[in-house]
Amino acid sequence: MKRKQSRLWIIIMIVSLNSIGMSVVLPLLPFIVGKYLAPQHIAAGMGMLMSVFAASTFFTAPVFGALSDKHGRKGILVISLLGSVIGYILFGIGGALWVLFLGRIIDGLTAGNITVLFAYISDSTEPNDRAKWFSYIGAAMGIGKIGGPALGGLLGNISIGLPFFITAGLILLSMLAIIFLLPESLPLEKRNKHLITGSFNAFSHFKEIFSIKEVKLMLITGTLFYAGLGIFQFNFTLFLKDIYKWGPAVIGSVLTIVGICEIVSRALLLPWLLRRLKERSIVITGLTMLGLGLGLILISTYIHSIVIIVFAIILIIFGEGLFEPTYIDKLSQSVGENQQGKLQGVNQSLQSANNVLIPLIAAAIYFISAGMLYATASLAIFTAFLMYRRKTSKAPSNQ
Numbered sequence: 001m002k003r004k005q006s007r008l009w010i011i012i013m014i015v016s017l018n019s020i021g022m023s024v025v026l027p028l029l030p031f032i033v034g035k036y037l038a039p040q041h042i043a044a045g046m047g048m049l050m051s052v053f054a055a056s057t058f059f060t061a062p063v064f065g066a067l068s069d070k071h072g073r074k075g076i077l078v079i080s081l082l083g084s085v086i087g088y089i090l091f092g093i094g095g096a097l098w099v100l101f102l103g104r105i106i107d108g109l110t111a112g113n114i115t116v117l118f119a120y121i122s123d124s125t126e127p128n129d130r131a132k133w134f135s136y137i138g139a140a141m142g143i144g145k146i147g148g149p150a151l152g153g154l155l156g157n158i159s160i161g162l163p164f165f166i167t168a169g170l171i172l173l174s175m176l177a178i179i180f181l182l183p184e185s186l187p188l189e190k191r192n193k194h195l196i197t198g199s200f201n202a203f204s205h206f207k208e209i210f211s212i213k214e215v216k217l218m219l220i221t222g223t224l225f226y227a228g229l230g231i232f233q234f235n236f237t238l239f240l241k242d243i244y245k246w247g248p249a250v251i252g253s254v255l256t257i258v259g260i261c262e263i264v265s266r267a268l269l270l271p272w273l274l275r276r277l278k279e280r281s282i283v284i285t286g287l288t289m290l291g292l293g294l295g296l297i298l299i300s301t302y303i304h305s306i307v308i309i310v311f312a313i314i315l316i317i318f319g320e321g322l323f324e325p326t327y328i329d330k331l332s333q334s335v336g337e338n339q340q341g342k343l344q345g346v347n348q349s350l351q352s353a354n355n356v357l358i359p360l361i362a363a364a365i366y367f368i369s370a371g372m373l374y375a376t377a378s379l380a381i382f383t384a385f386l387m388y389r390r391k392t393s394k395a396p397s398n399q
Helices: 001-035 039-070 074-092 096-110 111-124 127-158 162-181 200-211 213-243 248-274 279-300 306-332 337-368 370-391
Strands: none
Touching: 001 039, 001 074, 001 111, 001 127, 001 162, 001 213, 001 248, 001 279, 039 096, 039 111, 039 213, 039 306, 039 337, 074 096, 074 111, 074 162, 074 248, 111 127, 111 337, 127 162, 127 248, 127 306, 200 213, 200 337, 213 248, 213 279, 213 306, 213 337, 248 306, 279 306, 306 337, 337 370
């Protein structure tokens, strides 16, 4: 048991390194894209870079998951992280816009690391312990969001490409940790023995996973959750700039709350609640908090108040922190060990589809009305709440 737990803490360390690395480069994206595009085209260029990465991930995440079910988690993790290293090095080298796109495409096509990490945790934990470890993954990601952007800004003053090379180095360290410290989690006897040509078709994995009724309902609920959350993540800084007329320093200070709340909700609150409440209650509480937070942003379009904004952020991030790990846990319990990678790949692929579509849809609605946008986000979460409540009210009481 202790040996398994030591493996999991290595995973947490790897996620923390990756999170810090990715957060370091975020503040520099507008500046590095601005080297190749006119100021009025920077936002569109950044959107295209995000979309091409998400589109690449959409097609390959289920495939990487299925490959890990067949060949084991460790090798696929190494390949995935190697792709990220190459992608960030290309970003640091730059020289032309097409080089940036090539870097994002390579990173996206090999972006199976989150898929396989979740599968690794499913392999290495008992069902009643998974939600806690999934929450630790989220807390590890939150660590990077606190200090990473500030560090990226400082490094960017030295050289605009330096933070991308630093990120590549951190991910390379993660890759070496996997090679030398992390044992394989999926034994040969538990691996999927059937891998055919169709296994490289992402849509065949969607068809297979969505044929499982319980999984289908959970994935639809999760897609609605990520849609509502995605509107907040994509639009919130623009909302604060346009509606509240805040500058980068104020917005950055307010968003520090996000990283703190992620760590507290996932590393402290959720494990505490899991010992006291049923998972169904935690999921419903998470969706309720998220919906209320989005509703507060809707109210703040008409009643300007920093207090409302701060409460909205706290409710949204705590709601996300309670729902997401528990949701992933429920998904992982719906299939056997030889389908964990495929399932997590389909889930990540759906999130990638959201990352392509939500910015476009949100931008169109926001152009009409900021209030309408956050009403739409609240509606998505309310629908997810009703679907999950209806589904679980018919299920056995142990949920």
